[in-house]
Amino acid sequence: MEITEFKKVVDNYDVVFFDAFGVLKNSSGMIPHIEKTFEYLIRKKIDFYILTNDASKGPKSLAQSYIDAGFTMINEEKIISSGMLAREYLRMKVKDGKVAYLGTKQSAHYLEETGLKALSIADLDLNKIDDVNALVFLDDEGFDWREDLNKLVNLLRLRNIPVMVANTDKSYPVSDRMVAIAVGSIADMVENITGRKFIKFGKPDSSMFIFAYEHTLSTREIDKERVLMVGDTLFTDIIGGNKFGIDTALVLTGNTLKEHYEERIKAMGIIPDFVCPSAVVY
Amino acid sequence: MEITEFKKVVDNYDVVFFDAFGVLKNSSGMIPHIEKTFEYLIRKKIDFYILTNDASKGPKSLAQSYIDAGFTMINEEKIISSGMLAREYLRMKVKDGKVAYLGTKQSAHYLEETGLKALSIADLDLNKIDDVNALVFLDDEGFDWREDLNKLVNLLRLRNIPVMVANTDKSYPVSDRMVAIAVGSIADMVENITGRKFIKFGKPDSSMFIFAYEHTLSTREIDKERVLMVGDTLFTDIIGGNKFGIDTALVLTGNTLKEHYEERIKAMGIIPDFVCPSAVVY
Amino acid sequence: MEITEFKKVVDNYDVVFFDAFGVLKNSSGMIPHIEKTFEYLIRKKIDFYILTNDASKGPKSLAQSYIDAGFTMINEEKIISSGMLAREYLRMKVKDGKVAYLGTKQSAHYLEETGLKALSIADLDLNKIDDVNALVFLDDEGFDWREDLNKLVNLLRLRNIPVMVANTDKSYPVSDRMVAIAVGSIADMVENITGRKFIKFGKPDSSMFIFAYEHTLSTREIDKERVLMVGDTLFTDIIGGNKFGIDTALVLTGNTLKEHYEERIKAMGIIPDFVCPSAVVY
Amino acid sequence: MEITEFKKVVDNYDVVFFDAFGVLKNSSGMIPHIEKTFEYLIRKKIDFYILTNDASKGPKSLAQSYIDAGFTMINEEKIISSGMLAREYLRMKVKDGKVAYLGTKQSAHYLEETGLKALSIADLDLNKIDDVNALVFLDDEGFDWREDLNKLVNLLRLRNIPVMVANTDKSYPVSDRMVAIAVGSIADMVENITGRKFIKFGKPDSSMFIFAYEHTLSTREIDKERVLMVGDTLFTDIIGGNKFGIDTALVLTGNTLKEHYEERIKAMGIIPDFVCPSAVVY
Structure with missing residues (x-):
C-alpha cells in the first residue's frame, strides 16, 4: 500500500x-x-x-493545553472525548443520587454537568453508600491506589450499580522510554475481581x-x-x-x-x- | 423496576x-x-x-419466513441484519478478487451484491488462493466442518486478508431443550488458533x-x-x-x-x- | 453426595x-x-x-500466627507455602544478581534464603537495573501502589527477566463483608499491560x-x-x-x-x- | 545463552x-x-x-509408529501420554456407568482399561444418557464434526458430569506448510459455549x-x-x-x-x- x-x-x-x-x-x-x-x-x-x-479532563482543560501550545484554533468546541459519552449515558440512565468516580476533581467535570452529585472514591464512606447509583472510571490520578481501589471493590460488592469506563486504554506514554498504567487497566483488574460487566466508552x-x-x-x-x-x-x-x-x-x-x-x-x-x-x- | x-x-x-x-x-x-x-x-x-x-439468509429469505407465518407486513424492507453490515464493509474496503465464505449458498447472497465473486470454503482450492482477498463467517451450515474448517485455518496462514464475522452469537436454540453451535463460536475458535483479530458485526x-x-x-x-x-x-x-x-x-x-x-x-x-x-x- | x-x-x-x-x-x-x-x-x-x-510472610511468621492463637503444634515445619516454590525456582534458575520483589520486607524472607540480593520495588532505582535478574510478586503491602506499580511496569519494559507470582489469589476476605485485592490480581494487570507470561505458583x-x-x-x-x-x-x-x-x-x-x-x-x-x-x- | x-x-x-x-x-x-x-x-x-x-492412540500404537520407523528400542513401556493421566483420573473418580469420548475407537483404548464402558459420541443417543458419567476429549478424528459436536454440547447441557481434555494442543503440523485443528481447540470452543470448566491434562x-x-x-x-x-x-x-x-x-x-x-x-x-x-x- x-x-x-x-x-x-x-x-x-x-x-x-x-x-x-x-x-x-x-x-x-x-x-x-x-x-x-x-x-x-x-x-x-x-x-x-x-x-x-482521554477522560482525565473536561473539554475546556483539554483545549487549554492546545491553546497554551499556541494552537488557538483548537477551542473546546473542537474536542470530542470519551468522557462526554459517559456523561450522556449517565444523563439518560441515572436519574438521581450520587455518582462515585475514580479520578481527579478535574476529571469529575463531566459528571457535574449531569445534575448528579459527583463523589470522589477518595471521599466515599462505605457506611454511606445507599444513594450511590453509579460509578465511573475517569483517570489514574486523584486518589490513593491501595486504599481507594480496595474501597471501590467493596463498593461494587455491596451495591449493584452501573459501572462506566470512560477510557479503555491500557497504558500511555510519559516519555519516549516510559509508560504509565492507564485507568483502563485498573478497570479491567476490578472487572476481573468482581466478575461484573462494565460499560466501556471510547474508540x-x-x-x-x-x-x-x-x-x-x-x-x-x-x-x-x-x-x-x-x-x-x-x-x-x-x-x-x-x-x-x-x-x-x-x-x-x-x-x-x-x-x-x-x-x-x-x-x-x-x-x-x-x-x-x-x-x-x- | x-x-x-x-x-x-x-x-x-x-x-x-x-x-x-x-x-x-x-x-x-x-x-x-x-x-x-x-x-x-x-x-x-x-x-x-x-x-x-442472523446472517444465514438474505433479507428476502428472512422476510419470507415471516410472510409464510402470515406476517405479510414484514417484507424485506423491514429487515436489518448483521450480514448487511459485513456487505457494506466489503463494498468499501475490498475492491476486487474473490471473497471466501463459510456458510450456505443462500447466505452468500450478501456477498454477491458487492460485485465481488463469492467462493464457498467448500469449493476453495488451497492451491488457487492468490485472488482471495477476504473471508466472511456467515453460517454454520453448507460445508463439511472437519475438512473445510481445516482448510480455512490454512487459508488464513497462507493469506493475510481481512476476516469478517457476520454473526457473533455463540449458540442458538433449536427446540425448547436443545441448542446448536453458532458460527460465532466457530469464528472464536479459528481466531484463537490463528492468533488473528477478526472484524465482528452485530449487536x-x-x-x-x-x-x-x-x-x-x-x-x-x-x-x-x-x-x-x-x-x-x-x-x-x-x-x-x-x-x-x-x-x-x-x-x-x-x-x-x-x-x-x-x-x-x-x-x-x-x-x-x-x-x-x-x-x-x- | x-x-x-x-x-x-x-x-x-x-x-x-x-x-x-x-x-x-x-x-x-x-x-x-x-x-x-x-x-x-x-x-x-x-x-x-x-x-x-499465602506468600506474604515466611513460614516462621505464618506459624507464629497459629502459635499466638494457642496452636503450638503448628510450627514452621508444618507450613508449605507457594512462596517456597518461588524460592526453589529462583534457587535453581537465577544464579546471581538481584531479585526485585513486590511486597513487605517480611515477605522477602523467601528470597534472601536463595543467596540472591532481594530488592524491594519501593527501593528500586530505574537507572540502576542492569543486575536485576528476576522479579517476584509476593504481597499487596509494603509499597506505594501508584508509584511502584508504574515503576514495575517500566522495569519489565526495560529488562527481559523471569517474573514469578507467588500467590495467584485474586482477593482475600478481611472481614465477613469485606475483601481486599490480592497480589494475584495486581500480577494479572501487569501481565496484561506488558504482554508477558509470568510463572505462577500455588494451588x-x-x-x-x-x-x-x-x-x-x-x-x-x-x-x-x-x-x-x-x-x-x-x-x-x-x-x-x-x-x-x-x-x-x-x-x-x-x-x-x-x-x-x-x-x-x-x-x-x-x-x-x-x-x-x-x-x-x- | x-x-x-x-x-x-x-x-x-x-x-x-x-x-x-x-x-x-x-x-x-x-x-x-x-x-x-x-x-x-x-x-x-x-x-x-x-x-x-498425543492422546489419539494408546501407548502400544504410539510405540508401533516408532518401531515401524526402525526404532525397536521404543516400546510401549517407554511412552507416557496425557491420555494415561485422563485414564488414571477416571479410574479414581468415576466409579461406574459409561464414559463418552470424542475421538477414534483407537483413542478409546485408554478408557476401556478403567473398567468403564466407553461410548463414542458418534454412537451416543441423547435419549439414553442417564448412565453417562463422564466425557473425555481424545482426538479430532473418528466422528462427524457438525453432528457430533452439536450432540456433545447438548449432552453437557443435560448432564452435569466431569469433562476431561486429554490433549490441550491447539493445532498440529501435517506438513511443512499446513496444520490441522487439534482436539484442544475443539474443547476450548465447547468450554466457551457451555460455560463449564474442563479438567485438562498434558504439559x-x-x-x-x-x-x-x-x-x-x-x-x-x-x-x-x-x-x-x-x-x-x-x-x-x-x-x-x-x-x-x-x-x-x-x-x-x-x-x-x-x-x-x-x-x-x-x-x-x-x-x-x-x-x-x-x-x-x-
Whole structure:
C-alpha cells in the first residue's frame, strides 16, 4: 500500500476527525509543524474535530493545553472525548443520587454537568453508600491506589450499580522510554475481581464516531462520504472509522511505524483508505 | 423496576426496532398473539424494523419466513441484519478478487451484491488462493466442518486478508431443550488458533443501530428520541440501544426471565427504560 | 453426595494436607473447636501439613500466627507455602544478581534464603537495573501502589527477566463483608499491560502438592494412598489433590456452602472423595 | 545463552524425558540421525521416556509408529501420554456407568482399561444418557464434526458430569506448510459455549512429569537431579520441567528456532539449563 502526502488526501474532505496522541502530539509535545495543518484546514474551510479517549479532563482543560501550545484554533468546541459519552449515558440512565468516580476533581467535570452529585472514591464512606447509583472510571490520578481501589471493590460488592469506563486504554506514554498504567487497566483488574460487566466508552466503539458525527451535523449539513478519520492505531482509530463508514487515513507518527505498517495492515485486515507519513501539511 | 404493558410504552414512539429471537419468535415459532402488535403499529402509523444477528439468509429469505407465518407486513424492507453490515464493509474496503465464505449458498447472497465473486470454503482450492482477498463467517451450515474448517485455518496462514464475522452469537436454540453451535463460536475458535483479530458485526456493536437508524432516515425525518429498541437480552439489545442513545424496552419472553430480571439489571448495570411482559399489544 | 463426619474420614490416613483459609481459619479467626482436630491427629500419630497460597510472610511468621492463637503444634515445619516454590525456582534458575520483589520486607524472607540480593520495588532505582535478574510478586503491602506499580511496569519494559507470582489469589476476605485485592490480581494487570507470561505458583498447580509430598517423604516413608487433602475450594484444593492422585475431602466452612455443594460438584465435575461439614473432629 | 552439543549434556544424567514432536520427529518423519541418540543412551545405560500430549492412540500404537520407523528400542513401556493421566483420573473418580469420548475407537483404548464402558459420541443417543458419567476429549478424528459436536454440547447441557481434555494442543503440523485443528481447540470452543470448566491434562501441567517420574521410580531408584527433560517448546516442555524441579534442555529443531531462542527465553523468563542444536548425539 503506497504512502500519500497528507495534503493530497485531506483536500477531498469537508470534515476531518483527528486522534490526538500519536497524530497531533506525542510525549515530547506537539508534532513538529502540525500547526501548518490547522492553518491549511482553516484556509480551505475544512472543519475538524479531535476525538480522544482521554477522560482525565473536561473539554475546556483539554483545549487549554492546545491553546497554551499556541494552537488557538483548537477551542473546546473542537474536542470530542470519551468522557462526554459517559456523561450522556449517565444523563439518560441515572436519574438521581450520587455518582462515585475514580479520578481527579478535574476529571469529575463531566459528571457535574449531569445534575448528579459527583463523589470522589477518595471521599466515599462505605457506611454511606445507599444513594450511590453509579460509578465511573475517569483517570489514574486523584486518589490513593491501595486504599481507594480496595474501597471501590467493596463498593461494587455491596451495591449493584452501573459501572462506566470512560477510557479503555491500557497504558500511555510519559516519555519516549516510559509508560504509565492507564485507568483502563485498573478497570479491567476490578472487572476481573468482581466478575461484573462494565460499560466501556471510547474508540474503537462506534459510539464515539456517532457522537462526533452528530455534533458535526448540529453545525452544518454534511455527508458521511465527506468525513475523514485520521489516526495512528489500526485497532482503535482505523477500525472504528471503517465500521462507522467513513474514510480513514493511517499516519506513521505514533503506534504504527513505517517499517511495519504493511505487515500489520495485512495481518489485522484493518485497511485504511490512505497511509500518510504524518498529518502535517507541507 | 416495575413492569409496564407494551402498549403503554410503544404509544410514545414513532419507530420501533425489534430483536427477532426471544421477542417476535422462539424455537416453537412466532410468539402467540404477536400479530396484534404489528396490526396495532400499522394502525397507529408507528414504523418498525427487525434488527437481527442472523446472517444465514438474505433479507428476502428472512422476510419470507415471516410472510409464510402470515406476517405479510414484514417484507424485506423491514429487515436489518448483521450480514448487511459485513456487505457494506466489503463494498468499501475490498475492491476486487474473490471473497471466501463459510456458510450456505443462500447466505452468500450478501456477498454477491458487492460485485465481488463469492467462493464457498467448500469449493476453495488451497492451491488457487492468490485472488482471495477476504473471508466472511456467515453460517454454520453448507460445508463439511472437519475438512473445510481445516482448510480455512490454512487459508488464513497462507493469506493475510481481512476476516469478517457476520454473526457473533455463540449458540442458538433449536427446540425448547436443545441448542446448536453458532458460527460465532466457530469464528472464536479459528481466531484463537490463528492468533488473528477478526472484524465482528452485530449487536451490541453500535454499527447495527447506526445502520438501522440511517435506513430509517432514508424514508422519513425522525429524531432519535422517538425511536425505541425492544429486546430480550441485556448484553446485546439493551446495552446497544442505550449506548446508541435511544430508549430501550426489555421483554421477558426470551433470555431474561421474570424471576431474574431485577437482579440481572442491577448486577450488569444495563438499565432498560422499560420492562414489559412481552412485545404483545393486547 | 452424602456428608460424612471428618473424624470417620481422617482415621483412614497417615498424613493430612490442610488448606488454611476456609478450613482452619476465617476472617474472624480460628474455626471454633478446630484445636480438637490437631489434638486428635497428634494422639493418633497422623501427620499434618498446611498448604497455603499465602506468600506474604515466611513460614516462621505464618506459624507464629497459629502459635499466638494457642496452636503450638503448628510450627514452621508444618507450613508449605507457594512462596517456597518461588524460592526453589529462583534457587535453581537465577544464579546471581538481584531479585526485585513486590511486597513487605517480611515477605522477602523467601528470597534472601536463595543467596540472591532481594530488592524491594519501593527501593528500586530505574537507572540502576542492569543486575536485576528476576522479579517476584509476593504481597499487596509494603509499597506505594501508584508509584511502584508504574515503576514495575517500566522495569519489565526495560529488562527481559523471569517474573514469578507467588500467590495467584485474586482477593482475600478481611472481614465477613469485606475483601481486599490480592497480589494475584495486581500480577494479572501487569501481565496484561506488558504482554508477558509470568510463572505462577500455588494451588491448583500440582507443584505445591509435589513439594509437600516430597517434604513429607523426607521425614517418613509414605504411600500416596495414605495422604488426604482437605480444602474448601473445588477449583484449587480439590482439583489439585485429585490430579496429584491423592484422596480429597471438601469441607463446608469456606468458599463452598452446604446449600450449593452438590450442584457445584456436578457442574464443575471436580469430585472430592468425601464431603464433611467441617474439619473439626468432635 | 550459549549452545552446547547434546552429547555433552546428556552424559550427566541417568534418565532422559523427551518430548516427541519437534524433538524426535517432525511432519516429515523422524529427525535425521536421531537413532544415534537412542543407540548412545542404551550403550551408556541412560534410561529414557517419551512424554507426549498425543492422546489419539494408546501407548502400544504410539510405540508401533516408532518401531515401524526402525526404532525397536521404543516400546510401549517407554511412552507416557496425557491420555494415561485422563485414564488414571477416571479410574479414581468415576466409579461406574459409561464414559463418552470424542475421538477414534483407537483413542478409546485408554478408557476401556478403567473398567468403564466407553461410548463414542458418534454412537451416543441423547435419549439414553442417564448412565453417562463422564466425557473425555481424545482426538479430532473418528466422528462427524457438525453432528457430533452439536450432540456433545447438548449432552453437557443435560448432564452435569466431569469433562476431561486429554490433549490441550491447539493445532498440529501435517506438513511443512499446513496444520490441522487439534482436539484442544475443539474443547476450548465447547468450554466457551457451555460455560463449564474442563479438567485438562498434558504439559505444562506438572502432573505429566509426576506421572513419568513415578513410573521411572517403579523400575529403579533415581534422584530428581539425575533426570533431564528435553523439549522444543518453552511454554510446555521447559516450564513444566523447571517447575517440577528437574533440569531442562531446549532443542532448536521444532517450535523454537535458532534465530529467536535468546530473545524468547528472555521475554518469557523460562530459562532452560541447556540449549542444544538438536537432540542428536553425533
